[in-house]
Amino acid sequence: MDNKNSEVNKYLLQIQKKRQEMMRLGEEFGLTHEKTIQCSQQLDLLMNEFENYRKQHQNYSEMTIIREMSFILYEKVHRPNLLDMKKSQKTQQIV
Numbered sequence: 001m002d003n004k005n006s007e008v009n010k011y012l013l014q015i016q017k018k019r020q021e022m023m024r025l026g027e028e029f030g031l032t033h034e035k036t037i038q039c040s041q042q043l044d045l046l047m048n049e050f051e052n053y054r055k056q057h058q059n060y061s062e063m064t065i066i067r068e069m070s071f072i073l074y075e076k077v078h079r080p081n082l083l084d085m086k087k088s089q090k091t092q093q094i095v
Contacts, residue, residue, distance in 0.1 A: 004057055011050040012068065018043040 022039040029035050 007053065007057075008050075011046070011053060015043065015046050015050065018046055 018039065022036060022043055025033070025036040025039050
């Protein structure tokens with residue numbers, strides 16, 4: 001059981017890091033830049049791998065699901081909204 005949680009945590013950490021990298025690239029280069037899109041595709045692959053892992057190991061606990069949902073909520077609350085950031089940057093450029 002510990003090994004499964006360890007594997008799940010590994011996937012979640014990789015996904016979190018890739019998501020943060022994608023956000024940074026989006027802020028730096030723009031959302032349609034090749035680097036941002038490539039990173040987004042890598043994130044999609046990681047998330048698909050994780051979903052396949054979960055399907056193969058159907059016995060994951062409810063705590064894992066709660067942990068995943070908490071992670072998603074944390075990201076939504078603590079991640080700055082890109083649209084708001086762009087508006088802020090435009091306002092700063094005008095001034």
